[in-house]
Amino acid sequence: MPTSLPTSLRELADRHGLLVGAAYNPRAMDDDPLYGRVLAREFNCLVAENHMKFKYLQPRRGEFDFAAADRMLDFSDRHGMAVRGHTLVWHNSIPDWLRQANVSRREALDILRDHIFTVLDHFRGRVFAWDVVNEALGDTGDGFYRDTSWWHQTVGPEYIDHAFRWAHEADPEIQLFYNDYDVEWVELKCDRTRRLVESMQERGVPIHGVGFQYHTRAADAPSPEDVARRVGRFNELGLAVHFTELDIKIPSSPSANDLRQQAAAGRTAIEVALAADNCPAVVFWGFTDKYSWIPNFTKGAYDHALVFDREYRPKPVLNAMMEALQKR
Numbered sequence: 619m620p621t622s623l624p625t626s627l628r629e630l631a632d633r634h635g636l637l638v639g640a641a642y643n644p645r646a647m648d649d650d651p652l653y654g655r656v657l658a659r660e661f662n663c664l665v666a667e668n669h670m671k672f673k674y675l676q677p678r679r680g681e682f683d684f685a686a687a688d689r690m691l692d693f694s695d696r697h698g699m700a701v702r703g704h705t706l707v708w709h710n711s712i713p714d715w716l717r718q719a720n721v722s723r724r725e726a727l728d729i730l731r732d733h734i735f736t737v738l739d740h741f742r743g744r745v746f747a748w749d750v751v752n753e754a755l756g757d758t759g760d761g762f763y764r765d766t767s768w769w770h771q772t773v774g775p776e777y778i779d780h781a782f783r784w785a786h787e788a789d790p791e792i793q794l795f796y797n798d799y800d801v802e803w804v805e806l807k808c809d810r811t812r813r814l815v816e817s818m819q820e821r822g823v824p825i826h827g828v829g830f831q832y833h834t835r836a837a838d839a840p841s842p843e844d845v846a847r848r849v850g851r852f853n854e855l856g857l858a859v860h861f862t863e864l865d866i867k868i869p870s871s872p873s874a875n876d877l878r879q880q881a882a883a884g885r886t887a888i889e890v891a892l893a894a895d896n897c898p899a900v901v902f903w904g905f906t907d908k909y910s911w912i913p914n915f916t917k918g919a920y921d922h923a924l925v926f927d928r929e930y931r932p933k934p935v936l937n938a939m940m941e942a943l944q945k946r
């Protein structure tokens with residue numbers, strides 16, 4: 619019996635029960651007919667790049683705006699895609715009204731609790747996992763926590779435990795993740811993340827997984843051994859790992875070697891996820907270079923970080939990932 623050739627990343631991932639996701643951009647969906655077609659064809663999972671963050675969902679105190687998120691959920695329903703929620707608490711998504719309100723610690727906690735209950739109630743049954751807290755830890759050389767965060771300064775580090783407990787109370791069905799960058803790459807960040815989540819477990823705080831954001835430069839992407847070992851450090855605590863924001867940047871004028879390194883880095887992510895005890899999701903921070911935060915963020919130095927080019931043509935990195943899925 620001839621077997622039919624796989625047509626998409628999604629089809630191959632489905633065979634392994636692997637979620638392959640992409641961050642979703644509502645403006646691209648509105649303006650660009652190819653965007654939705656390729657997204658639904660190639661991916662089985664979505665995350666909102668911005669519009670499920672605090673300042674987008676609650677732009678004014680007590681007033682919630684779910685319109686953009688609901689449109690994304692309609693799209694995911696139509697195309698049978700899972701949805702990750704991103705993110706309930708992040709120092710970089712404090713609405714102006716909150717920053718300017720000069721609230722007390724007690725009031726800040728009440729606002730946080732209300733936000734979490736309202737948001738999780740709204741998305742009940744439609745979002746399977748949430749990045750409850752994003753980027754709460756310090757980087758190399760800083761303190762253990764990101765102590766410049768408004769949440770940290772107003773509440774203290776206990777905001778983290780509170781957020782997870784309330785999220786679990788609001789919807790016990792949801793998988794709750796702590797999400798951060800460099801966990802896959804920097805030993806100190808991985809150590810701190812492990813200390814944080816282990817201490818949460820010791821305190822009885824509900825947590826189900828850790829998100830490795832996995833924004834990497836192709837030239838110094840982590841080795842398969844290092845990523846696998848770091849995933850293992852969380853799996854051995856009984857926690858899942860998701861790769862939540864994968865992109866692999868290369869110089870804006872790339873050489874053939876840059877493209878090869880990018881393909882190798884993409885292959886690593888898939889191979890590690892497939893071989894791990896519990897790493898069931900690989901989510902990219904976008905999917906076409908046409909819409910990516912990288913050129914802007916790196917002031918033009920880096921680009922081409924995703925698996926389709928600006929014309930939606932597949933790149934070598936996509937082929938490498940599909941090969942990795944076919945081999946196993």
Ligand code: G3I
Binds near residue numbers: 667710911
């Ligand atoms: O929508 C407005 C537009 O109306 C306005 O004209 C324009 C002018 O600057 O800004 C637009 O909003 C921007 C928004 O992205 C949508 O494009 C914001 O300024 C900009 O700050 C925002 O950046 C996002 C950033 O998070 C901050 O929320 C990036 O798109 C998004 O990729 C990035 O994602 C983060 C993850 O959430 C957490 N991990 C790191 C990752 C990359 O920074």
